[in-house]
Amino acid sequence: MLKKRIIPCLDIKEGRTVKGVNFVDIRDAGDPVELAKKYVEQRADELVFLDITATIEKRKTFAELVGKIAAEINLPFTVGGGISTIEDAALLISAGADKVSINTSAFKNPGLITEIARRFGSQCVVVAIDARFTGSDWMVYIEAGNTLTPIRAVDWAKWAEKQGAGEILLTSMNADGTKAGFSIEVTREVSKSVNIPVIASGGAGTMEHFREVFVKTNCSAALAASIFHYGEIPIPELKEYLSGKGINVRR
Numbered sequence: 001m002l003k004k005r006i007i008p009c010l011d012i013k014e015g016r017t018v019k020g021v022n023f024v025d026i027r028d029a030g031d032p033v034e035l036a037k038k039y040v041e042q043r044a045d046e047l048v049f050l051d052i053t054a055t056i057e058k059r060k061t062f063a064e065l066v067g068k069i070a071a072e073i074n075l076p077f078t079v080g081g082g083i084s085t086i087e088d089a090a091l092l093i094s095a096g097a098d099k100v101s102i103n104t105s106a107f108k109n110p111g112l113i114t115e116i117a118r119r120f121g122s123q124c125v126v127v128a129i130d131a132r133f134t135g136s137d138w139m140v141y142i143e144a145g146n147t148l149t150p151i152r153a154v155d156w157a158k159w160a161e162k163q164g165a166g167e168i169l170l171t172s173m174n175a176d177g178t179k180a181g182f183s184i185e186v187t188r189e190v191s192k193s194v195n196i197p198v199i200a201s202g203g204a205g206t207m208e209h210f211r212e213v214f215v216k217t218n219c220s221a222a223l224a225a226s227i228f229h230y231g232e233i234p235i236p237e238l239k240e241y242l243s244g245k246g247i248n249v250r251r
Contacts, residue, residue, distance in 0.1 A: 002220065002248075003248050003249055003250045004214050004219075004220065004221060004222070004242070004247055004248060004249050005045035005046055005199075005220060005221035005222075005249075005250070006044055006045050006210070006221070006222060006235055006238060006239065006249065007044065007045060007046045007047065007048055007199060007221050007222070007223040007224075008035075008039050008044050008047055008048070008223070008224065008225065008228040008229070008235070009047075009048040009049075009050065009201065009223045009224065009225045010032050010035055010036070010047065010048070010049050010050070010225070010229075011050050011052045011225065012032055012049055012050060012051045012052065012062070012065070012081070013051075013052055015032070015065060016030070016031065016032070017030050017031065017032045017035055017229065018052070030229060032049065032065065032069065033065075033068055033069055033072055035229060036069050036072060036073050036075075036077075037072055037073060039073075039075070039228070039235070040073045040074065040075055042234060042235040042236055043235060043236060043239070043250070043251070044075060044228075044235050045075075045076075045221070045250055046075060046076045046077060046078065046221070047073070047075055047076075047077040047078070048077065048078045048079075048080070048101065048169070048199075048223060049065075049066070049069065049077060049078070049079045049080070050079075050080045050081050050101065051079070051080070051081030051082060052081060052144070062079075062081070062092075063091050063092055063095045064095070066079055066092055066095040066096055066097050067095045067096055069096065070095065070096025070097070071096070076098040076099070077097060077098055077099075078097065078098065078099040078100065078101050078126050078169075079092050079097040079099075079100060079101065080100060080101025080102065080103065080126070080128060081101075083100055083101070083102050083105060084105040084109075084112070085105075085112070086112070086115050086116060086119060088100075089102075089116045089119075089120070089124075090119070090120075093120060093124065098124070099123070099124050099125070099126050099166075099167070100116065100124060100125065100126065101126040101127075101128045101169055102116070102125070102126070102127060102128065103127070103128040103129070103130065103142065104142040104143050104144075106127050106128075106160065106163075106165075107140065107142050107149065107151075107156070108142070110159065110160070110163045111163070113125055113127060113160060113163040113164050113165050114163050114164045116164075117163075117164030117165070117166070118164070121166070122164050122165065122166035123166045123167075124166065125164060125165050125166050125167070126165070126166065126167045126168070126169050126199075127157075127160040127165040127167070127168055127169070128168075128169040128171065129153055129156055129157060129160075129168060129169065129170050129171065129190075130142070130145050130171050130173055131153035131170065131171065131172060131173060131183075131186055132145070132148075132172075132173040132174055133172075133174050133183070133186070134148070137152055138152065138153040138154070138183075138185070138186040138189070139151065139152060139153065140152070140153050140156045141173060145173050153170070153186055153189075153190060154186075154189050154190050154193050157170070157190045157193060157194050157198075158193055158194055161194045161195065161196050165196060166196055166197075167196055167197045167198070167199065168190065168194060168196060168197070168198045168199065169199045169201060169223070170186065170187060170190050170191075170198055170199065170200060170201060170219075171201040171202045172186060172187075172201070172202035172203060173202065174202075175202040175203030176201075176202040176203065177202075177225075177226065178202075178203055178205070179203065179204065179205025179206075179226075179227065180203055180205060181203050181204075181205065181206075181209045181212065182200050182201075182202065182203045182204060182209055182212070182213040182222065183202060183203060184212065184213065184216050184217060187200045187213060187217040187219055188216060188217040188218070191217050191218035191219045191220075192217075192218050197219075197220035197221065198217075198218070198219045198220060198221075199219065199220065199221040199222070199223050200213045200217065200219040200221070200222045200223065201222075201223040201224075204222065204223075204224035204227055205227060206233075207233060207237075207238050207241045207242070210222050210238060210241075210242060210247075211241070211242055211245050211247060214242070214247050215247070239251060
């Protein structure tokens with residue numbers, strides 16, 4: 001059985017790590033390079049860096065930051081934010097990223113998933129899905145969570161896999177930043193509907209929340225931000241807790 005992964009996520013805005021609640025109320029969380037080095041020491045399994053205000057003008061600046069991070073850490077890491085072409089992906093991978101995460105651009109142009117997978121391998125393509133429960137189902141939102149689409153999250157995950165995605169990063173917009181627990185229902189449905197790894201994101205607040213999402217869903221990894229950035233849950237202690245509960249984690 002593959003070991004479950006613990007992944008800190010660093011949202012990047014103008015070169016700084018930030019964190020919000022339900023995609024708003026952004027506040028500073030520190031220097032991304034220093035945080036990344038801390039997570040290496042804490043034995044995180046991977047890292048995710050998302051440029052939440054990506055623009056064409058900032059692409060080169062973000063690539064420079066990716067290069068600095070790659071020079072300082074020895075963990076696999078994913079980068080995303082504003083990647084809309086194969087050239088964008090190539091720039092970040094050449095700067096040192098192991099994977100790229102695409103969201104809105106993948107939804108609008110599924111061929112981009114295939115293009116990146118063919119050039120760099122499907123293991124390099126993470127399709128990020130922002131999902132919100134609308135009262136009847138979990139629906140996909142794009143454009144930084146501002147635009148509702150008519151597509152169910154589970155259907156989009158299955159389609160993304162067919163296009164060549166190697167991993168799904170599933171974020172519950174309802175739970176994001178609330179620390180009330182992962183959204184088990186949608187994570188369970190998506191992770192059982194695809195044959196590629198699913199990263200659960202949104203809502204982590206306690207160690208028990210991690211145990212619950214690993215036990216109740218087929219997700220391969222769990223991602224969190226503020227509880228790690230602000231030292232509320234040290235990763236070594238989390239792994240010790242999960243191991244004690246019978247969860248197979250890397251130590």
